[in-house]
Amino acid sequence: MAGQVRETGGVELVLGDLFETEAAALVVPAGANGSVAIDVDNRLRAMGIDLAAEPMRLGTVRLVAGGPKLLLVAAVVPDWDRSTPALIEEAARQIGALVPTAGSAIAFPLLGTGAGGLDPEDSARAIAAGFSSTAPEGSRAQIFVRDSHTLAALRNALPELSLGASLLNLFGDARTELPIQNQTQDIAGFDQSVQQEPARPIETVPTHTDSPAVVDELGRKGFARVLARRIRDARTEESRKASGSPDRRTRRGGAFLIHLHAPWGAGKTSLLNFLSAELRRDDPAAGERRCVVVDFNAWRHQRIDPPWWWLMTALYSGAVRELRQFDRRRAYLLRLREWYWRLKGGWPGYLALLLVAAILVVVWQTGWLGGVRGQKLFSLNAATGLIVTVAAIVTPALTIWGLLHGFGRWVFATSARGARRFIANTSDPMRLVQEHLGDLAAWIHHDVVIMIDDLDRCRAPYVVELLEGIQTLFRDVPVTYVVAADRDWLADSYATEYGDFAGSTAEPGRPVGFLFLEKTFQISTGLPRVGDQADGFWGRLLRSTAGPGEHELDTARAAATRELGRRGVTEARREVAARPGATPADVQARLETLAVEMVSERAQLQNTHVLEPFRTLLGRDPNPRLMKRLVNAYGIARGIETLQGINLADDRGREQQTALWTILCLRWPLLGAYLARYPERVALIGGEAERDVVPEDLRVLCTDPEVVAVVHGDAPGVTAALEDAALRSVVLA
Template sequence: MTKNTTTERGQYPLFLDEPTDVDLLSFDAVASTVVEAVLDPRLDPIALGLSGSWGSGKTSVLRLIARQLRESTGEVGTCLVIETDPWRYDPQLGIKESLIGEILTAIEAALPADGVGEKSKALLKRLMKRVDWTKAMKLAATSAITVSLPSVDKVLDLVKPKSEVEGEDQPEPITDMVQFRAEFAALLESDGLAEIENVVVLVDDLDRCLPETVVETLETIRLFLSVPKMSFVIAADEERVAEAIATRFSDSGEIGEESPARLYLHKIVQTSVPVPALSDFDTEAYLVLLQIRSLVSSDADYDTIVAEVAEARHAAVMIETVKSLQRTEFVEHRNNAARIRPIIHEKTRGNPRRIKRFLNDLSVRLSIAAKRGISLDEATIAKLMVLEQYFPQEFKTVTDWLRERTLRSNLEALEVQAGTPESTETTSHDTTEVDSESAGEAEPDDTEKSPKKAAKADTPSAKPQFSEGLIRWARLSPALANKDIAPYLVFAASFKSVFLESDALPESIRDMATQLLSRSTSEARRVSDDMLRNLEPSNANRLVTYIGGVIVDEPQRQTGGVIAMLRISRVQPGAVKSVVNALKRIKPSDLKVAAFTTLQATDAPEIMAQFDAMATASGKGELTGAMAAVKEDV
């Protein structure tokens, strides 16, 4: 497997959920601690636990241990490393037999080809035949329910040793497992294995196994294989293993370290080396190193970056000081990692697999969003992903704002209250509303006031109330109130089967609103002036208010929305005030020239005054020019 575990195709790579040979997390310290223990002759034989939750990196540490042990060959003698995974054993062939057979097969491969190992080979064959005999018996027992088998004697004949040399007797297989341990010890001390000083068995994924497999594996280690020269490293979540053991032992009522399951486990596994959860630094480093992998073409170059990050970790300095991460193409990934790291670290509890899963989900969102024409930057989508993944109730709140057409105003109020980086700066020089006096109109009703104004009110009761989770999320940069995030929210909600169609309108005019806001001009024209004229005045005002909310929350629909409101105002004079109030919610800087397309000098004076005030407040020559052209009826 290559070191680059990301997909090389596409702008948004996925990361395989597989152990890696590249130590991105400085687990080498954990691995070397285990290696020192299993090679210490004073601790022979030993069984060590490598404890950590699922996804914590136990398998990656086992790989580092295997590599360090193999590299130690020649320094402290020959070390035979055997890697096994009981999760993949066939229960019909026996758990004990599968583990023992795997170890004996590896030992057989290590025996010398010359005559020195003949005695060792004879012992090995005797042990292997015992394993074959037991497997045959188990298979016969489990298969006899459904198939007709020969007699037990004939089954045993299948596995009895046969001489390869005519006239030479072979030893009978061991039929009593009590004999096995003694002969296994003799095998390891035989001349053929004199050069091997350590046999280290690395057991992975034990915590994934069924309780029966867990107990049988541990019993095999303790009863049959725990002899001099043998060492075991068992990678598993100790809590899950203890739970599996508990299914085989009566519960005395004790808990924790004194429970029967714990005592049983500690009798077999002398001590456990924990795989530590990632620190803040580790989490940020992992986020950066994973994301930049697809940008680094050379394995050697990537290894250099990883080594420099490890040096920074050991020196307890910030990741920003790592020289190799200063490349321009890495800046965005570094900034994104720094932004989301505090929440990612807390919500994943420093678990590498969960962090990788978040990045994979982010890559999927970025890829699909780009193909759907959602032009949001990666930092914005990453922030929205944090909300979606780790604040589900708050995500629902924000999508409810979109449904109710109060998204932009609520985001502004939230960011003001949270003190979001960039929010104060972006709103201070860009007034959301033009004062009503400048438009020649009275203040809108209380229901029309924006939450931004409410947030500035002196009385606490006037302040919008946001959850602590929302405020915490809002403090992440970038600020979102000025971004068109509605298309992404609709897209993200679809992953959770959340329907965001607004229920703010009566059914009688809901279809009309959809048609008026359509990107197709012909579809919008299907709503005739007569249909608008025949609306009840209250429904006309509701329709305008709704359209006004849409074009604020989804600026890409502004032109069609303004055209629709102007059409309504011309046939429903009572809706003029609602149109003016809707226009006030548009920031002057967000106003588009296209919104002036159908504006006429004969339109209501209040509407003309509002457009004029907004064009002037924007400071944009193209808007003031468009307004002048309308006044001249050009």
């Protein structure tokens, strides 16, 4: 364990980006071969520093001059093991000894916490102990932390460290200079240590599968909890609005569609796993009633038409499987009712079969078949024989017709080919399908959520037919659909199918495919950006080290729910801001609990008041759907901000920036995606600079008055605007 901090060089924690510091010297971690991580190397190249890898002894430091900043490369990441506090402390001690005068500042990352797998608290303690033991009085070590979760935990664990400014411009306009007149002597000293470096061991890395995650290593479970709360509240709201409906099938509301969009490989399926587990929780005290969760992989079923038939079959079979786990009585009743439905619609067929049986009995009992032999052509007996012959011909036909009608529903429910025949031979078949789907949902008796995955691997006609089937056949059925698919894939599928209408309906930044998606989904959200959690995940991939303890997190979540669940949103937010938690698990659990509360019905009412000034920014004649989607999307965005520890202090300006960003992404989704990738180019909107770097199809939006009004916040009561710094910290893109 690293030693204690003594009162010489000062140490402070800073929330910000290491590479945007105003300090003139910064520290980067390296391996024993002197190489740095790819993302670090890219940032250094952007600063004009081309760092060549040179072998180093672990625990030593190499100085690199010639760039805009003095760079100190610390060899603290072993090739064959985890980083240790001792390595970090030794490197920090050497760095402190290099600081020549008081007033100098060195910018540190949390050394060893990425690929080295070191705990942030151990890293910060080691940096503080090593630096303060050798640095001159009045000098400073600034430990940069990009994750507010980690910052809060470090503040609790290391109260002796001061808190620096949580902005990238740390010291105003004054640039902190680090004199480097003694670099030659220092570098020479470190070169001597390089000559004594032992031979490197053979580098090995573990092998990983590409299966969806079942253990949360990127903080996705918190997002799943936010979505689960929103789904439960949305179903409650739907039921309340439809409670007075005369049709019992629609008294629980209609369909509710959620779109989780992200590119391939971003973790959509893993998020569905966590969301499914969360929705299967049954905690009446927390208002969490277990849902029936049905998994539907669209890619596996895309070659069988009609697509809605597979969805209906999955609803029945999946519900039976789910109910067997926690409500066996309901599972048996569901199966009996389904069988009864399949049989009861065939009464004309059953009547025909009874008629056939009666004819056969009469013929057999009267002996007509044997009595007509050898009779004259026009005798009474011959006529009787003719009747019997006709009956013999009609009887098989009636039998086949009766079987088809009597078991038509059974065939319909058990095969796609039977479904097509049923539709072709039944009067108003779609009405029967709609009514049956409503009956199924009522018989299940629990809220139903269908998880649709891999739709972004399917052909365009299938994508459109499945989503349109949900909108038409399933529209009045109280089922929630969560579709995890790449947004561009779905939009392009609609554009392919409805390309003839693109010219008359598409708008700049909002192609025809996106217009269909707006009409289809009530909530559309991307996955939260990973941030600093990617560093730890990358280190665990390289080392195969264990991730955070789920048992510890579950215990902390239960405690946070007990403490914060009974408080209002504002009071709970102030409590978490004042007391974030004693351990990293406590910090994460308290933020998750608060984020869940942020998307509750009570918080939604409060959000409505926050959004009131923004109505004029929704367009000249905003439609009700856009207004509802704004309220839904803003609630999700604020929940995710809370989950990441952003804006816990009721900063109205920051809330307004979130609202402006949400409006921009809803009205012009392609422009939102572009600015999320290039946030510095937001200055081109409404400005005088050349716009040649902007894609041609988006260039017209840079001068569009409505776009400019949203970016600049030109509305009564709105004081915020979208700027480069605000876009760099958006939680959803």
